[in-house]
Amino acid sequence: EAGVTQSPTHLIKTRGQQATLRCSPISGHTSVYWYQQALGLGLQFLLWYDEGEERNRGNFPPRFSGRQFPNYSSELNVNALELEDSALYLCASSLRSRGSNQPQHFGDGTRLSIL
Amino acid sequence: QKEVEQDPGPLSVPEGAIVSLNCTYSNSAFQYFMWYRQYSRKGPELLMYTYSSGNKEDGRFTAQVDKSSKYISLFIRDSQPSDSATYLCAMKKAAGNKLTFGGGTRVLVKP
Numbered sequence: 001e002a003g004v005t006q007s008p009t010h011l012i013k014t015r016g017q018q019a020t021l022r023c024s025p026i027s028g029h030t031s032v033y034w035y036q037q038a039l040g041l042g043l044q045f046l047l048w049y050d051e052g053e054e055r056n057r058g059n060f061p062p063r064f065s066g067r068q069f070p071n072y073s074s075e076l077n078v079n080a081l082e083l084e085d086s087a088l089y090l091c092a093s094s095l096r097s098r099g100s101n102q103p104q105h106f107g108d109g110t111r112l113s114i115l
Numbered sequence: 116q117k118e119v120e121q122d123p124g125p126l127s128v129p130e131g132a133i134v135s136l137n138c139t140y141s142n143s144a145f146q147y148f149m150w151y152r153q154y155s156r157k158g159p160e161l162l163m164y165t166y167s168s169g170n171k172e173d174g175r176f177t178a179q180v181d182k183s184s185k186y187i188s189l190f191i192r193d194s195q196p197s198d199s200a201t202y203l204c205a206m207k208k209a210a211g212n213k214l215t216f217g218g219g220t221r222v223l224v225k226p
Contacts, residue, residue, distance in 0.1 A: 004158070031212065043159070043203065043216040056211060090158050094212070101147055101166075101207065104214060106158035 002027065004107035006091050012113045013081050021076040021110045025093030031055075032074040033094070033104055034066060038087035046089075049074055050096065078112070086114045118142050121204055121217030130226050134191040138204035138217045141185065145206035145215070148180050150189045153201045153219070162202075163189065194224045 005024045013019050025032050034046040045058040049068035057064075063079040072093075078085055088111050092104040121138045128134055136150075147166055151159035163178040165171045165187075171178045179188040187206075191198055204217040 033212065033214075035214075042218045043205075043214075045213040045215070048212050056213060058213065101209075103149065103161055103164045104212075105161060106151075108156075108158040 004091055004093050004105055006089075006107040006110050008110060009108075010111045010113070012115065014115050015081055015083060017081050019078045019081060019085075019112055021078075021089050021091075021112070023074045023076070023091030023093075023107060025072050025074070025091075026105060028095065029093035029105075030072050030096045031094045031102070032068055032072065033092040034074070034076050035090045035092065035106075036060075036087045037090055037109070038084070041087075043090070047076070081114050083114050085112060087112060116141065117218075118215050119204065119206060119217040122220055123218055125221040125223050127223045127225060128194055130194060130196060130224055132194050132224075134189075134194045134198065134222055134224070136189045136191075136202050136204075136220050136222070138187050138206075139185055140187075140206055142208075143182075143185065144208045146209045147207040148178070148187050149205040149207075149214070150176075150178060151203040151205060152198075153203060155200075159203055196224050196226050198222060198224045 031050045048056040066076040068074045088109040090109045092106045094102040150163040153159045168182045175192045177190040201219040203219045205214045
């Protein structure tokens with residue numbers, strides 16, 4: 001069974017540009033989560049999508065946004081990139097989570113570097 | 116103060132030794148507890164997922180949860196060089212799906 005897949009593996013951008021990161025969940029999983037792992041800050045929750053809807057977001061500015069498609073894959077968009085956005089962006093997926101507690105399984109991430 | 120505290124290490128042990136890792140937390144609303152292993156340039160891999168206080172064993176791994184003390188532990192028996200990685204504890208409240216992570220402990224198992 002294929003795990004969570006993310007693309008691209010590495011993305012290099014300059015300040016002010018926009019970045020798009022993609023995630024395909026494990027087959028059968030309908031919930032997708034995005035986390036940021038920045039040096040010195042650890043893993044921080046960004047966004048949660050379930051059945052196409054944004055269910056929760058972490059303490060990040062609105063220039064971090066995303067969406068979930070009908071096939072449950074997801075996209076994270078970061079606008080007006082800043083140097084401190086340089087980090088590993090991790091996507092996780094789980095079985096439907098509302099009303100239950102399902103473990104989250106992670107992909108290997110997209111490393112975003114801002115020059 | 117962070118909600119979840121974890122010693123960053125590194126923790127260096129000889130092959131075959133028991134690795135002992137722990138996290139403390141401040142928010143009693145956390146009800147679900149996880150341990151992830153993360154190799155360099157890889158994503159976190161789920162090792163253990165627990166709910167209640169007590170012990171849970173899976174192969175060489177044992178997870179302990181003490182909700183009264185707000186303290187969780189992970190023990191790795193018969194450690195191998197392939198266990199060298201960063202170990203992350205994570206916690207979740209009963210409602211919602213946001214995971215709150217500790218900062219991770221780097222473990223080195225020397226042959």
